[in-house]
Amino acid sequence: MSVATKKPSPPPLTEDAILLEPILHTGPKFYITVAVLLSVIGLGVYAYTVQYREGLGVTGLGRPVYWGFYITNFVFFIGISHAGTLISAILRIVGAEWRRTITRSAEVITVMVILFGVGNILVDLGRPDRMLNVIKHAKFGSPLLWDVCSITVYLTMSTTYLYLPLIPDIAILRDHTNKRRWFYRLLALGWTGTPRQHRILDILISVMAIIVIPVAVSVHTVVSFVFAMTIQPMWHSAIFGPYFVVGAIFSGIAALICAMALIRWVYGLGEYLKDIHFNNLGLLLLVMCFAWFYFTASEFLTTFYGSEPTHMTIFWLKFTGPFAPHFWTMVVTCFFIPVTILAFKRTRTILGTVIASLSITVGMYLERFIIVVPSLSQPRLPHAEDIVYTPTWVEWSILAACFAAFTLLYVLFTKLFPIVSIWEVQEGREKSVAEVTERLKSYLPKSQPAPARPEPVGASK
Amino acid sequence: MKEWVNLNRRDFLAAFGATYGVTACSWAAPRSWFLEYAGTEDGPPREQHINTLCSMCPGGCGLRVRLVHGCAVGVRGNKDHPINRGGLCSRASAVLQDVYNPDRLRQPLRCVGSRGSGQWEEIEWDAAIAMVADKLALLRGNGNPEGLSVVLGRGRGLSRTAWRRFARAYGTPNIIDAHPDDNLGVQPAVLATQGVAQRIGYDVAKAGYVLSFSSGWLDAHWSTEQSARVFADFRRGRPGFRPRWVHIEPRHSVTATKADEWIPIRPGTEGTLALGIAHVMIREGLYDRDFVGRHGFGFEDWTDRNGVSHLGFRRMVLQDYAPRKVEAGTGVVEGTIFRLAREFSSNGPAIAVGYDGGGCGAQATYHRMAIHCLNALAGSIDVPGGITVFQELTLLDGEFDIDDVATRGLANEPLDGPAADRRLGGSAIDLLTRAIKDRRPYSTEALILAEADPVFSLAEGAAFGAALSAVPFVAAISGYHHDSNRHADLILPALHGLHRWDFDVAHTLKGHPVVTVSQPVMDPPKRGRDAYSVVRALANRLGGKVGGALPWADAESAVEAVLRELFDRGEGATFGPANEESWAQLLETRGWRAPFSSDFAEFKRDVIAGGGWTDPIYFHGKWDRVLQRPLRRFAFSSAYLASSFEAIPAAGDPDEVSARLLPQCRAEPRTSDETYPLELYVYELPNLVGCSSPNLPWLNDIAGAYMFEKWRTWVEIHPETAERFGVTAHDHVEVRTPRGRLTLPVRLYTGVMHDVVAIPFGFGRKSGGRWCRGIGENPADLVDARTDPLTGTALWTSTRATLRKM
């Protein structure tokens, strides 16, 4: 770093300097947070080493509940990952101007959280040492392999999609800060902000935004196929694809709101992440809330009305049986609490949306859980009733570590890159006001001078 | 990479004679992952198959053990063995877990510290035998050989013979069977009615109708393998004919599931129902008049030598067992009784099976007699598809000289009751408990538990344990630690059946005797000694005429002596494929004998290689053999009991006196007992019944599979009864009886009668190997046992109980 000091100090960024604050200055709070997160991660790593050594016997799994927390985590995290790319891409495509300050934080969630989705699958494997068999001996008939493909594509695309809009900001960091210049120089890819570069970037971002949407939809559809393609009761359902996608977007938005609120609070970005953002996302959440409820209701109603015995066994497990607490908590936290809060403008405040989002996050985790576990716990052939899946400390630790690691990566990201897109904000200020005015005008009927009133012909007559 | 290497795995592989080196592998995997496979250095090596005896239960099946590199690695059934014909039961397959059991005792153990403390010290065999011998010599020296008691358990053939001969030479009458019901079953009733001391078989395969009274035919038969096979033959052996099986039991057991009909009945009232059925048969004239007339005794009123007239079976049944009365006592509705009687008498050959199951079914002998009388009424005694009487075969029973001490000792009456009086044969270990405790008629100075665990298996096991602690010297021969040998001073490890020479006499259900030879298929463990050598070493140390009791140098020579006796009979044959039925009949009518070896060496070789010897011919209609003392008739009114009661007192109401000779099964109507409103029904778990080892994980794992239960003892309650007590599924309840209390998990089960709580017997050992110690509870702790006056054995089905939700 001594070399860097010799260099001429770069010109400080005048406007939006607060966005660079987290990168330039690091306080003790940061280290405390990191330490706490690291210790949680450490616990998770230890838990995994135990599992690796002893086998999956250290979990609460057994026959017939072969899948538990890890698969729940996988579905949950992949769901959360829809926060970013999908929402940001949609907002970009429809040209929602309020997106400018929130897309970055959303996209980061996607990339970070996919890692944990995939990671949980690996944790779940009995033989992680043989995981490459999935490539070496790939059998494309298996929905799991569809997952492998779509998630790989999704991860690549979302990473690119995160990276592209980051380039101008990296260039700003390179030009305006002293820290890690080599790093930023490398990543900035020689961005100088010429009009040509801007044009190329705009095209790339637009293309990516369009491509990433079907990929994102496919990912969660395929995740649902893992369950829906089997003939197990209450898994074998045609609406599982859209149901999972809706649930994914639902939980994704909720996660995004939580993340935004956290950033806003920690880095004092009240000016950038305003009430209006939370309000708009809150409305979106409200819509998804109903969509989710619609799917849930149709799923359960179809099952109930059909009353096939094997399906009904699982149905009652969820409604009144051992999974009833999970189920009803889910209904309350995923529907009643958020709807009550979000339906009214008065409660759709930042605090309100955050509470709703936290409730949804919990609820959606439970939703994933009661999709995975009950269907397994009462297989078609009679089975001992008293084998109940109870996660062990290993599974809890790994779950906690996943959340902690996600948070840590998120925090580290904010320490390396601006979490609010600086150039897009600037661009918004410089160009968009005019553009939006123009665009708005294009929607509306042209305001013309009132045509001269025709002479009332008949009047003269 | 050290930490990846699993040391246990390595040890195991070394033991298996195996080390696969690490191979060049396409994945960069630690080598231990590959070492997890049970490959051997040389691949699967040469293998042998040896026929021997299955020692897992008293069934007497033939095993074909597969040996690879001298290690038993698999068992199949001996296809030529008349008892199992190639089939195996679950216990037989688990024999490998028994022979290689990690908790098996391998060295004599001496108790250090106070007895019962469970602290043991390994000692050498010679020292151990010296310890026992010195103790016994002292006892004998004092002229009290009757102070020794030997309790026989699961040991068969040779060890049983050795102990019997030893006890006789030593001079003690106290050689007592710990599991009388395993081997007697319905026998006391047969003795009382037919006068036969042999066991009987049920030719179920050819029967047309079977009424089984809590018999556990498929749950707890003395030979699971045979009972299953004849059941299958009964069911599907005759195309186009579907016979009927009706099962009567308080609980819906496996037999009930497989039967055509299940009729729940109050525990302990089966004989009442049988007499109810007899009532209908007699009243409607549905019984076999021919058989009753020609071979029956005491059916009608009869007059004894003194001219006193006695109550007959017919009058008693017609008086006291009207179906309406029976309904009140048994809970079986009147209409059903009529129907059963008509079905039973019109679908011959019909069999009434009673109590040929395991210990927990043990019932009053009068009830057994009542049930057996149904067979006589149906004319099913000694006919194809009816009752067979096992052909007697005694081996190594030759006389030998005993000295004066022994003669004097043997003159004492045995501790389990005077032999001549009130017992219908066998021994009554339940009576031993009190005799030891009261030191009456004389005190017990030494006790040997020969592969027996009465503390666990007796209804009053705890009391027996207490009595044991009062005996000055207790030695146990046992394969494992168990509840009884905790009270011992010395434990001598028993050698597993696959390691020793032995023989066993069993019978097919058609009555053919089968002698199976057991041979050591593997080299016995270095310090192992078989029971025969142990007893012989003891006898030799005591010297004199005691030493002459066991003239054969070792177990192998004793088995050779057995074969010599068989050879000298000049009958029977080595095992061969099953005969065609018609061929066998031809042999029976023509009196032809199966091919027989010309010289003993050849005979011996064939028998050992083939697995054993059998006499495949059974002659029906030999009434001299089937109906014996004292009248050579089927005694509805037991003349045998009359002689056993010595003299019927002349005074008193002659009917009341003679009623004691008739099966009395008057069931009191269900009373409302405030304190104990329920009845306890203890049943045996299939797969654990009669098993010689409790420490087999495979068996313990499947024992409760019929109820989706695993590794515990539960209590079955009818949902409506449970509701009355406010008990729901997944609760735990305290079951309380006058004798004790146990806290058990509840299983709501519609397959158990109202107002009955059913508890399985099989788990609940307080000491033993890792797979049985502390697993579940022992319902014997609850049983408030009455004693059967005719046999002296304890009855399990007389206990009242109550519940409390925990």
Added chain:
Amino acid sequence: MAKWGMTIDLDRCTACQACVTACQAENNLPPTGADDARRGRNYTWMEMIPFEGEGERPKAIERLLPRPCLHCDHPPCVKVCPVGATFRNEDGIVGQIFSRCIGCRYCTTACPYTARYFNWTTPSWPEPMGKHLNPDVSVRPKGVVEKCTLCHHRLQNARDHARAEERAMRPGEYSPACVESCPTGAMVFGDLSNPESEVSKLAHSRRAYKLLEDLGTEPKVIYLREGD
């Protein structure tokens, strides 16, 4: 190619569970204890399943059903395996290659018969119990799925014998351990593709039915119901 299958006659079967332990002994299934069993970690490739009958006892018909892997002709487990570790071989046997399995347990969840087992830990045999292991069959390591192979090693041995004697395999020469040990002859094993074989006659008898037939898995283990 032969199509191996078996019929299980529930009228003959007495639910004695001899097949269960015979299978365990033949296929090196590890001993498990009370804790394992309560967590669903015991290994019984052949399992006896009680079906509660409909209606009230004593009228209710109850079934005690021995259930091996049914070796479906359309096995749901094979479809979902991402690495081809489980497959239906040319003889119709649904096999499992332990050395390829990644332990994702997708097949275990897809199997409607819950006939697949997972090695939660390294199987262990306390000394000297490991001596009884059958050298023809591997011991599965931890982390892989295992299942009934219809005692495929016995098929191979039978084939070797036949080839050595230059003849075709005889009926009955190959039968799995469960079938061989069955005391009642309730299980009949053989070639379903040969219309003359006993098993295929039984499989087409009036009493024959398939477990969860409506799922279309076409199991090759066929039950014969009680009664005429």
Added chain:
Amino acid sequence: MRFILVFVVGVGVVVGGVAIVYAIAGRGEAADQPIAFNHAVHLDSAGLKCNTCHTEAATQTYAGIPGKELCLDCHDVDEESDDAGPQKEKLFAFVDADGDIPWQRVALTKPDVYFSHRRHVTGGNLDCETCHPAQATLTAPPPRTQLVMTMDDCIACHEREGASVDCLACHR
């Protein structure tokens, strides 16, 4: 440019690392034979056949590793001890000592593979050279254990010969 350079170097390091790990893990275990047995001499000069010493190949799943008695069938301690080379001296030392010669097995299949010599030699009529092509020319034992065949080799031959390619045939 620098980015590309860094990228290339990074990928190189990862690939190289994996390759090294594979190489180390796959090279087999050191096999220090008690006697440096010379296959070539025994087969060529002495005119022995494989099954002279590996007696069980035709009848058992394993080929068999000879015990010292088999060596003594040809070698005579008394006659040869005068001009014995160092290897022969080792042999004679073993002859005098208790126990057998601790030969180490070097030709391996993967442990999850069930391979039967009998099935291939007797049933399949294969020569030893088919699977052990270089064995006869070895003048000294290989220093490390070797994987004789990969699955591709097995499958190729099985397909060529029309033998079963059912996975269960070899894996169990």
